[in-house]
Amino acid sequence: xxxxxxxxxxxxxxxxxxxxxxxxxxxxxxxxxxxxxxxxxxxxxxxxxxxxxxxxxxxxxxxxxxxxxxxxxxxxxxxxxxxxxxxxxxxxxxxxxxxxxxxxxxxxxxxxxxxxxxxxxxxxxxxxxxxxxxxxxxxxxxxxxxxxxxxxxxxxxxxxxxxxxxxxxxxxxxxxxxxxxxxxxxxxxxxxxxxxxxxxxxxxxxxxxxxxxxxxxxxxxxxxxxxxxxxxxxxxxxxxxxxxxxxxxxxxxxxxxxxxxxxxxxxxxxxxxxxxxxxxxxxxxxxxxxxxxxxxxxxxxxxxxxxxxxxxxxxxxxxxxxxxxxxxxxxxxxxxxxxxxxxxxxxxxxxxxxxxxxxxxxxxxxxxxxxxxxxxxxxxxxxxxxxxxxxxxxxxxxxxxxxxxxxxxxxxxxxxxxxxxxxxxxxxxxxxxxxxxxxxxxxxxxxxxxxxxxxxxxxxxxxxxxxxxxxxxxxxxxxxxxxxxxxxxxxxxxxxxxxxxxxxxxxxxxxxxxxxxxxxxxxxxxxxxxxxxxxxxxxxxxxxxxxxxxxxxxxxxxxxxxxxxxxxxxxxxxxxxxxxxxxxxxxxxxxxxxxxxxxxxxxxxxxxxxxxxxxxxxxxxxxxxxxxxxxxxxxxxxxxxxxxxxxxxxxxxxxxxxxxxxxxxxxxxxxxxxxxxxxxxxxxxxxxxxxxxxxxxxxxxxxxxxxxxxxxxxxxxxxxxxxxxxxxxxxxxxxxxxxxxxxxxxxxxxxxxxxxxxxxxxxxxxxxxxxxxxxxxxxxxxxxxxxxxxxxxxxxxxxxxxxxxx
Numbered sequence: 155x156x157x158x159x160x161x162x163x164x165x166x167x168x169x170x171x172x173x174x175x176x177x178x179x180x181x182x183x184x185x186x187x188x189x190x191x192x193x194x195x196x197x198x199x200x201x202x203x204x205x206x207x208x209x210x211x212x213x214x215x216x217x218x219x220x221x222x223x224x225x226x227x228x229x230x231x232x233x234x235x236x237x238x239x240x241x242x243x244x245x246x247x248x249x250x251x252x253x254x255x256x257x258x259x260x261x262x263x264x265x266x267x268x269x270x271x272x273x274x275x276x277x278x279x280x281x282x283x284x285x286x287x288x289x290x291x292x293x294x295x296x297x298x299x300x301x302x303x304x305x306x307x308x309x310x311x312x313x314x315x316x317x318x319x320x321x322x323x324x325x326x327x328x329x330x331x332x333x334x335x336x337x338x339x340x341x342x343x344x345x346x347x348x349x350x351x352x353x354x355x356x357x358x359x360x361x362x363x364x365x366x367x368x369x370x371x372x373x374x375x376x377x378x379x380x381x382x383x384x385x386x387x388x389x390x391x392x393x394x395x396x397x398x399x400x401x402x403x404x405x406x407x408x409x410x411x412x413x414x415x416x417x418x419x420x421x422x423x424x425x426x427x428x429x430x431x432x433x434x435x436x437x438x439x440x441x442x443x444x445x446x447x448x449x450x451x452x453x454x455x456x457x458x459x460x461x462x463x464x465x466x467x468x469x470x471x472x473x474x475x476x477x478x479x480x481x482x483x484x485x486x487x488x489x490x491x492x493x494x495x496x497x498x499x500x501x502x503x504x505x506x507x508x509x510x511x512x513x514x515x516x517x518x519x520x521x522x523x524x525x526x527x528x529x530x531x532x533x534x535x536x537x538x539x540x541x542x543x544x545x546x547x548x549x550x551x552x553x554x555x556x557x558x559x560x561x562x563x564x565x566x567x568x569x570x571x572x573x574x575x576x577x578x579x580x581x582x583x584x585x586x587x588x589x590x591x592x593x594x595x596x597x598x599x600x601x602x603x604x605x606x607x608x609x610x611x612x613x614x615x616x617x618x619x620x621x622x623x624x625x626x627x628x629x630x631x632x633x634x635x636x637x638x639x640x641x642x643x644x645x646x647x648x649x650x651x652x653x654x655x656x657x658x659x660x661x662x663x664x665x666x667x668x669x670x671x672x673x674x675x676x677x678x679x680x681x682x683x684x685x686x687x688x689x690x691x692x693x694x695x696x697x698x699x700x701x702x703x704x705x706x707x708x709x710x711x712x713x714x715x716x717x718x719x720x721x722x723x724x725x726x727x728x729x730x731x732x733x734x735x736x737x738x739x740x741x742x743x744x745x746x747x748x749x750x751x752x753x754x755x756x757x758x759x760x761x762x763x764x765x766x767x768x769x770x771x772x773x774x775x776x777x778x779x780x781x782x783x784x785x786x787x788x789x790x791x792x793x794x795x796x797x798x799x800x801x802x803x804x805x806x807x808x809x810x811x812x813x814x815x816x817x818x819x820x821x822x823x824x825x826x827x828x829x830x831x832x833x834x835x836x837x838x839x840x841x842x843x844x845x846x847x848x849x850x851x852x853x854x855x856x857x858x859x860x861x862x863x864x865x866x867x868x869x870x871x872x873x874x875x876x877x878x879x880x881x882x883x884x885x886x887x888x889x890x891x892x893x894x895x896x897x898x899x900x901x902x903x904x905x906x907x908x909x910x911x912x913x914x915x916x917x918x919x920x921x922x923x924x925x926x927x928x929x930x931x932x933x934x935x936x937x938x939x940x941x942x943x944x945x946x947x948x949x950x951x952x953x954x955x956x957x958x959x960x
Contacts (some may be wrong), residue, residue: 160547160578167548171523176471183445186230189438198529202457202544207278207456209530214276215444226264227441231257231429240421246414255420257869259289262430286433292419299412307409315408322401327572329358329394336388337358347383357395359385371863383458393872443532444832451534462494462618464923466537470520474535487652489520501637502615503607507628507659508641513652514620516617519616522550525584536695539952545584549575552588565593572606581614600625611635627659713933721937769925814841821859849882884915892928899929907938913958920953929955
């Protein structure tokens with residue numbers, strides 16, 4: 155793997171895959187200009203730990219947003235100019251710059267507190283905010299001196315400013331009063347245009363009619379556009395206006411001193427301010443990425459150091475955004491695709507064929523774009539179990555290959571790009587080529603394509619190409635490390651379904667589509683004859699294979715539906731059986747209560763008889779006989795009582811704890827089930843028992859010895875464990891083929907349902923993911939399954955599936 159991305163190839167790939175459009179969408183969620191600029195400049199990275207950290211940060215922020223917690227981020231002022239000015243000693247910041255600084259620091263302080271309170275849930279985000287410095291004293295200094303409403307300096311900013319403004323107010327009022335007195339006199343002689351005091355060049359003046367300019371002694375500061383009005387400052391008010399100007403100058407000097415003082419205060423903590431700015435921009439970027447993740451229903455993929463690519467339920471992000479208003483996730487057909495190691499075999503090259511407009515190019519772009527997003531630290535719209543390798547470089551040849559400016563034909567341009575790829579592509583690079591070998595003689599183009607793909611395959615590049623060449627389909631079928639794939643096509647409607655099929659080449663459907671579009675049948679027949687019977691047969695065979703595969707899937711779906719109905723019927727039967735058992739026990743309890751009441755009544759009658767015998771002074775022999783009759787009656791009633799309650803109490807064993815040894819037959823009281831001890835109690839007094847084809851580890855006090863025989867299954871038992879009131883069991887499918895594993899899961903779920911397990915664990919391992927996918931698909935159809943999920947970190951993560959049963 156090279157140390158850095160090949161810049162020219164990367165730029166070309168970004169343009170071809172439209173990665174910049176994805177970044178622009180993410181940047182729209184940023185609160186700051188700096189954050190938006192940082193997002194649009196994102197590029198794929200090469201360091202695994204760095205990429206994983208970026209993905210984890212986004213996942214943590216996404217978790218907060220999904221939980222409805224309002225992260226205290228808001229519009230962040232742009233501080234870049236202010237930070238530059240603070241580096242210049244003696245320069246005062248403008249009022250707006252100081253207010254922006256204080257606002258920014260307040261948001262940083264609240265964000266730090268918010269994340270710190272959730273540090274256990276957000277360890278990565280907590281690392282980011284730990285370097286934020288609390289500069290609340292500087293915030294308060296600005297708030298005390300400046301008005302955040304109108305951007306003015308408050309009178310309270312300093313005692314000197316307060317005094318100057320009071321004097322200025324008095325001086326202005328005195329001057330205005332003097333001018334109003336003069337205006338009143340002049341107005342009485344009709345010498346003013348308007349009887350009002352106004353300002354010119356910062357001085358209070360009167361609006362005198364031009365013909366009287368020489369009649370009033372004073373300073374003329376301005377004239378109206380018509381020349382009919384002059385703005386005059388009478389000599390009587392000059393001294394007052396001068397005083398006002400002096401005070402205004404003093405006010406400006408004091409404001410400048412206050413602003414410089416506040417600026418110097420920030421200048422003293424400039425490193426902390428700069429660090430706060432950098433960390434808040436980083437949080438802004440993380441927040442924007444998390445918001446985009448929510449819109450795209452995206453997840454963090456699994457990063458791979460090996461050359462293995464696996465996309466599960468992958469969707470093209472720009473197509474999702476285009477259909478956002480129309481339930482995006484349901485409109486875009488998901489892509490399931492694997493490349494790299496598959497079932498112990500290395501598959502480096504995938505050749506995708508099929509008709510035009512069937513989605514081949516979209517599949518290529520989806521693979522490249524999602525890989526680029528993941529390595530740039532962005533969530534991707536795919537299943538979280540999707541795997542993305544650390545690609546060394548991105549080489550993409552998609553789009554119009556004709557260059558008018560360089561006077562290049564389609565084939566020349568295409569071949570130039572392929573040669574460039576061959577010059578630089580190495581192991582673990584991603585190569586995407588659309589319609590390889592086009593623009594020249596089909597046979598020559600196919601031969602060149604085979605030679606190029608064979609070379610890329612030998613180098614260990616992960617290559618995806620689209621083609622219509624039949625020779626490439628045959629090449630993929632026979633060449634080690636190369637596989638066919640196709641985009642599904644509905645042969646009846648002649649419309650694409652956009653579903654990817656691995657391992658099966660696609661037919662072009664050229665003749666069928668031409669017929670549907672109205673081309674005469676005789677022309678189509680002539681064309682078929684010209685291509686030759688062999689090629690026509692191959693195309694027909696491919697179409698038949700696709701049809702048969704579709705029919706097989708329909709039959710499999712119908713079989714699953716029937717199995718579902720049978721399971722539902724079985725469940726209804728078991729529910730009815732459980733109801734009958736409940737009613738039976740209820741009747742028995744009522745009978746027991748009646749027997750006990752009968753016994754009490756009999757005792758009362760007999761005791762009364764004895765009392766009467768004593769009162770009549772009967773002999774001891776008579777009393778003894780009466781007591782014997784009483785005891786006989788009691789024994790008869792108790793015998794009847796025992797007959798009724800025996801079925802209920804037959805399972806109640808001695809409270810004495812048995813000495814549990816392997817092979818002993820026991821009754822598990824909590825599940826009312828017979829079992830066999832498989833292992834003696836461990837250090838925590840837990841015992842491994844076997845029940846049918848399940849194993850469970852339970853507390854020894856839940857077991858009682860029993861003489862009833864336990865029938866053990868001859869089938870190899872999967873591992874299981876359970877403890878306390880939260881009982882779980884598990885089955886280990888690792889090493890089994892898919893058909894064997896699904897059969898074991900079926901039996902395991904049936905037994906778990908009968909044993910009333912609330913939750914079970916299915917261990918399928920990570921491997922290629924094929925077994926996991928098959929198990930999940932099967933669980934979706936099983937009526938006993940309430941829900942299922944991938945195990946959390948520490949529970950086995952994506953190597954284990956947790957199933958909740960009805």
